[in-house]
Amino acid sequence: MNNYEQIAKKIVQRAKKKGAKQAEAFLEVGRQSSCRVREGEIEDLTEATSKGVGLRVITKDNRLGFSYTSDFDPASVDTFVDMALRLAQTAAPNKLNGLPTAKELGEPSETGELFDPKVAELPGDWKIKTALEMEKAGKAVDARITTFNSVGAGDYVAEVYVASSEGLSAGFAGTYVYLFASPVAAANDQLQTSYWMDYKRFLGDLDSPEQVGREAARRAVRMLGAKRVKSQQVPVIFDPMMASSFVGSIAAAADGNAIYKKSSIFVSKLGKKLAPEHVTVVDDGLLKRGLGTAPFDGEGVATRRTPLLEKGVLRSYLYDAFTARKAKAKTTGNAARGYNSLPHIGTNNLYLEPGTKPPEELIREVKSGFYVTAMLGRGADPVTGEYSRGANGLWIENGELAYPVQEVTVAGNLLQMLQDMDGIGSDLQFRGSSGAPTIRFKQLTVSGD
Amino acid sequence: MPRASATTTKRPTPAQLAPLATRQVAAAPLLPQPQLERLLAVAMERGADFAEVYVERGLLTAVVLEEGRIKSAQTGLTQGVGVRVISGAKVGYAYSDDLEEAALLRTARTAAMIAQGGGSEQSYKVSRTPAPSYYKVPTPLADIDVARKAELVLRADKAARGFDKRITQVNGSYADVTKRIAVGNTLGHYTEDTQDLCRLSVQVVAEGKNKERRTGFYGGGGRVSFSHFDTFTPESVGREAARQAIATLGAAECQAGPQTVVLAPGWSGILLHEAVGHGLEADFIRKGTSLFAGKVGQKVASDLVTVIDDGTVANSRGSINVDDEGVAGERKVLIEKGVLKGYMYDSFNAKLMGQRSTGSGRRESFKHMPLPRMTNTYLAPGDHHPEDIIKEVKRGLYCAHFGGGQVDITNGNFVFEVSEAYQIEDGKLGRPVKNAILIGVGPEALKNVSRVGCDPMPDPGLGTCGKDGQSVPVGVGLPTLRIDNMTVGGTKVA
Numbered sequence: 057m058n059n060y061e062q063i064a065k066k067i068v069q070r071a072k073k074k075g076a077k078q079a080e081a082f083l084e085v086g087r088q089s090s091c092r093v094r095e096g097e098i099e100d101l102t103e104a105t106s107k108g109v110g111l112r113v114i115t116k117d118n119r120l121g122f123s124y125t126s127d128f129d130p131a132s133v134d135t136f137v138d139m140a141l142r143l144a145q146t147a148a149p150n151k152l153n154g155l156p157t158a159k160e161l162g163e164p165s166e167t168g169e170l171f172d173p174k175v176a177e178l179p180g181d182w183k184i185k186t187a188l189e190m191e192k193a194g195k196a197v198d199a200r201i202t203t204f205n206s207v208g209a210g211d212y213v214a215e216v217y218v219a220s221s222e223g224l225s226a227g228f229a230g231t232y233v234y235l236f237a238s239p240v241a242a243a244n245d246q247l248q249t250s251y252w253m254d255y256k257r258f259l260g261d262l263d264s265p266e267q268v269g270r271e272a273a274r275r276a277v278r279m280l281g282a283k284r285v286k287s288q289q290v291p292v293i294f295d296p297m298m299a300s301s302f303v304g305s306i307a308a309a310a311d312g313n314a315i316y317k318k319s320s321i322f323v324s325k326l327g328k329k330l331a332p333e334h335v336t337v338v339d340d341g342l343l344k345r346g347l348g349t350a351p352f353d354g355e356g357v358a359t360r361r362t363p364l365l366e367k368g369v370l371r372s373y374l375y376d377a378f379t380a381r382k383a384k385a386k387t388t389g390n391a392a393r394g395y396n397s398l399p400h401i402g403t404n405n406l407y408l409e410p411g412t413k414p415p416e417e418l419i420r421e422v423k424s425g426f427y428v429t430a431m432l433g434r435g436a437d438p439v440t441g442e443y444s445r446g447a448n449g450l451w452i453e454n455g456e457l458a459y460p461v462q463e464v465t466v467a468g469n470l471l472q473m474l475q476d477m478d479g480i481g482s483d484l485q486f487r488g489s490s491g492a493p494t495i496r497f498k499q500l501t502v503s504g505d
Numbered sequence: 506m507p508r509a510s511a512t513t514t515k516r517p518t519p520a521q522l523a524p525l526a527t528r529q530v531a532a533a534p535l536l537p538q539p540q541l542e543r544l545l546a547v548a549m550e551r552g553a554d555f556a557e558v559y560v561e562r563g564l565l566t567a568v569v570l571e572e573g574r575i576k577s578a579q580t581g582l583t584q585g586v587g588v589r590v591i592s593g594a595k596v597g598y599a600y601s602d603d604l605e606e607a608a609l610l611r612t613a614r615t616a617a618m619i620a621q622g623g624g625s626e627q628s629y630k631v632s633r634t635p636a637p638s639y640y641k642v643p644t645p646l647a648d649i650d651v652a653r654k655a656e657l658v659l660r661a662d663k664a665a666r667g668f669d670k671r672i673t674q675v676n677g678s679y680a681d682v683t684k685r686i687a688v689g690n691t692l693g694h695y696t697e698d699t700q701d702l703c704r705l706s707v708q709v710v711a712e713g714k715n716k717e718r719r720t721g722f723y724g725g726g727g728r729v730s731f732s733h734f735d736t737f738t739p740e741s742v743g744r745e746a747a748r749q750a751i752a753t754l755g756a757a758e759c760q761a762g763p764q765t766v767v768l769a770p771g772w773s774g775i776l777l778h779e780a781v782g783h784g785l786e787a788d789f790i791r792k793g794t795s796l797f798a799g800k801v802g803q804k805v806a807s808d809l810v811t812v813i814d815d816g817t818v819a820n821s822r823g824s825i826n827v828d829d830e831g832v833a834g835e836r837k838v839l840i841e842k843g844v845l846k847g848y849m850y851d852s853f854n855a856k857l858m859g860q861r862s863t864g865s866g867r868r869e870s871f872k873h874m875p876l877p878r879m880t881n882t883y884l885a886p887g888d889h890h891p892e893d894i895i896k897e898v899k900r901g902l903y904c905a906h907f908g909g910g911q912v913d914i915t916n917g918n919f920v921f922e923v924s925e926a927y928q929i930e931d932g933k934l935g936r937p938v939k940n941a942i943l944i945g946v947g948p949e950a951l952k953n954v955s956r957v958g959c960d961p962m963p964d965p966g967l968g969t970c971g972k973d974g975q976s977v978p979v980g981v982g983l984p985t986l987r988i989d990n991m992t993v994g995g996t997k998v999a
Contacts, residue, residue: 057510071614083893088626091797094594094758094792097594097597098595098619098666099594099596100596100874101595101597101598101618101619102597102598102599102874103598103599103616103870104544104599104600104612105601105603106585106600106601106602106603106872107603108602111582120577120578121574121577121578121579122577122579122580123579123581123582124576124579124580124581124582124587125578125581125582126582126583126584127582127584127602127604128603132582136580136582140580140581142580143578143579143580143651145578146568146578146652146654146655147575147577147578147655148575148576150574159672202793203741203792203793203794204792204794205789205792205794205915206973216899227725231864240793240915241793246916247794247795247796247915247916248915249794249915249916249917268840269688278968279916282686282916284992285996287761287762287999288998289998294939307932317571317674317676317710317782318673318674318710318717319599319710337749354937396581398577398579425954430913430978431913432912432913432918432920432923432944433910433920433921433942434908434909434910434922435972437720438716439710439719439720440719440720440939440940442940443940444562444922444940444942444994444995445920445942445994446911446918446919446920446942446944446994448913448916448918462916462918463918463946463992464759464944464992464994465920465942465992465993465994466994467759467761467942467996468996468997469940469996472842473719489795496586499994500759501761501995501997501998503762503944503992503993503994503995504762504764504992505761505992
């Protein structure tokens with residue numbers, strides 16, 4: 057048992073001794089470093105270690121208190137335990153308050169390896185070299201790439217420990233490594249930018265710096281000359297990056313807490329067919345080498361694979377222990393949190409399963425439409441399903457990407473959009489912990505001139 | 506006039522909690538000066554141009570309400586030190602939440618790695634620069650009994666539910682932070698500040714016929730004493746959130762395409778923040794990534810447009826006595842009668858550009874490097890009466906309340922979400938419309954400003970601005986404003 061695991065256990069013991077009915081400590085320790093470059097030189101280097109612990113207590117009269125601290129000095133930790141208990145007196149008693157029971161916790165899931173020693177021991181100059189390669193590769197794409205908003209690389213090693221009065225004591229360590237590039241292209245008094253990145257647990261899974269730099273530059277350059285189009289209703293295609301944010305809107309509507317509070321358009325839709333046969337959306341906490349993979353969630357509950365939409369049918373909502381108890385459902389292991397927050401419902405690895413059509417074919421089948429590659433604003437409002445965002449991308453004419461478009465919006469409603477998903481590409485890709493292939497909607501409203 | 510009762514609840518709360526909170530934050534000094542000077546010397550060991558030590562300790566309190574009762578009360582302590590070392594245009598940054606001497610020295614040495622020079626043995630002395638005072642909060646918010654904070658949220662909940670029986674859900678929260686910062690650097694400057702900040706907010710859901718659901722959101726606060734909520738009452742917050750949700754029941758689909766839009770005063774200032782604010786931040790200007798780069802002295806908006814960023818507004822959410830580099834907050838005229846006057850500078854970008862800092866260097870916490878950021882960004886009032894502005898519009902959209910916004914500073918595209926809007930027909934407000942969003946390109950939109958009201962209004966203290974993964978509190982403000990030919994995103998095509 058290491059020192060951090062002991063600290064977590066001690067905090068729980070102290071809270072119990074001080075009169076808590078139940079107590080849970082969630083402790084995080086991290087070490088991160090990142091580098092950005094500009095014009096062939098280092099722009100900045102950042103390195104740090106950080107830590108923190110959050111304590112959830114349930115009092116004998118079922119009130120909930122929470123406190124966190126990044127100061128592990130024993131006297132300070134004692135104070136923070138006392139504060140959690142005192143604060144609980146301000147909250148209302150609620151019989152449903154409670155930590156996950158031993159039965160709900162289950163055994164931590166078998167996830168396979170999440171820690172890459174190659175990432176943990178990356179030489180100091182790897183990030184500098186990688187970032188410089190990205191910048192160089194991006195610039196080489198086109199003379200019109202004039203500069204970068206930023207281009208860089210970073211890594212992060214994180215350990216999580218969670219202990220509770222319900223017999224929980226678990227921990228795991230994981231690594232993360234990422235590349236990002238945001239170049240600027242200029243021509244005829246117009247500036248355009250784009251963004252591309254990769255984010256993985258294992259160094260061997262990471263795209264090469266040339267790939268990231270080139271793709272970012274290609275996306276920026278093709279936007280030069282962008283203009284508005286007329287307002288109209290046309291088929292709209294989201295590239296995989298935009299598609300994955302749309303899938304995030306689906307998950308937000310499946311948030312069990314929002315469902316319980318009747319604040320989601322998915323209320324009373326369980327078991328209903330909301331999308332065509334080829335639409336399957338999954339949250340998978342066990343995905344091999346996944347960025348969002350973990351043996352347990354933010355309150356120690358074993359993670360699992362949860363289909364949200366299966367062949368178009370809404371199969372499940374996402375729950376943590378408390379919300380599941382309220383809704384008389386079972387936790388799905390979707391408690392997300394940092395040490396400084398109470399658990400809330402989040403996703404692990406969220407993705408839309410790929411279809412069989414290459415993305416080019418989805419485009420080819422469109423006579424006149426919009427291929428969206430960047431958006432501004434928030435996704436769907438989970439309460440009303442309304443979807444309205446600024447969009448940039450390329451106009452499709454006779455099955456070909458014809459010219460760049462900016463300063464327009466796309467609007468629709470999440471339920472209608474789900475029904476209208478008439479094409480799913482074969483090109484599933486993960487950028488971080490969510491993934492999607494190219495998707496096509498039969499019709500959305502484009503607002504412009 | 507009797508006010509709504511504001512007696513505190515009689516639930517026993519430990520009297521010890523408050524002083525305990527203050528002791529956690531106010532244990533002075535944040536870092537003994539000799540220790541800070543030692544860190545500066547170590548940070549300069551490899552011969553850099555400049556080093557800075559930023560120290561922070563903050564105590565957060567939050568109360569969350571769901572389903573008519575207080576779900577949880579929370580508190581958290583954040584403390585740490587960030588060391589920044591600058592060598593030419595290169596920056597080294599390291600931070601630590603461990604305040605033991607060995608850990609801090611390691612942090613300073615890590616940041617120093619950016620410099621390539623030989624060992625310098627210089628020592629550095631700092632002396633305290635007095636800071637101005639734009640927010641006086643005699644009793645730190647951390648010292649106010651948490652039961653009183655809970656009561657605010659309960660009262661807001663009751664008012665929202667009492668507004669109309671169609672209000673089916675109310676989520677409320679109150680959060681405050683009492684934060685102390687200290688900044689010392691190799692120029693010999695040392696500054697301290699105590700920053701209190703609070704926000705009460707309520708989000709509601711209304712349910713109308715055929716399961717139609719609409720939402721409403723309202724709240725506010727600032728760098729204010731707790732007594733702020735005697736006048737900015739939780740009842741007014743709850744009622745306003747409820748009013749928005751009820752008012753938009755039965756809303757029509759929004760027409761897509763260019764329209765004349767009229768913006769209500771206040772929170773609509775997000776438009777400025779997105780349309781021009783971000784594009785005038787010095788880092789984007791220096792890197793040539795903003796479409797406003799190289800445009801000082803040029804006309805970027807209509808004659809009616811004067812934009813100010815002011816960190817010195819009394820008690821405002823976006824105000825700063827000193828920025829996070831220790832430079833005093835300032836009032837800056839960014840655009841005067843349509844002409845671009847200047848940019849917002851932090852020290853680092855200012856030095857590289859041969860300018861001076863405008864007190865705009867802000868950071869979310871010790872875990873971040875300072876960036877040029879806005880404070881309170883508002884539009885100077887004009888001389889049109891708000892009623893007349895609406896009356897003159899034959900057909901258009903009145904935007905009463907807003908969600909958020911976002912901008913791509915490179916091509917200048919910005920969006921601005923309208924959560925409550927009404928059709929204007931022959932100078933009168935008509936049916937509410939839903940799912941509206943405005944989109945434009947900064948300078949073009951501002952050139953189309955055709956009426957500016959005489960009713961300047963700051964937002965109630967709601968705004969948080971995100972940039973490069975850092976969130977900082979900001980203020981915005983706007984009088985009633987008319988913009989012609991603005992693209993409205995909607996679902997209906999004529």
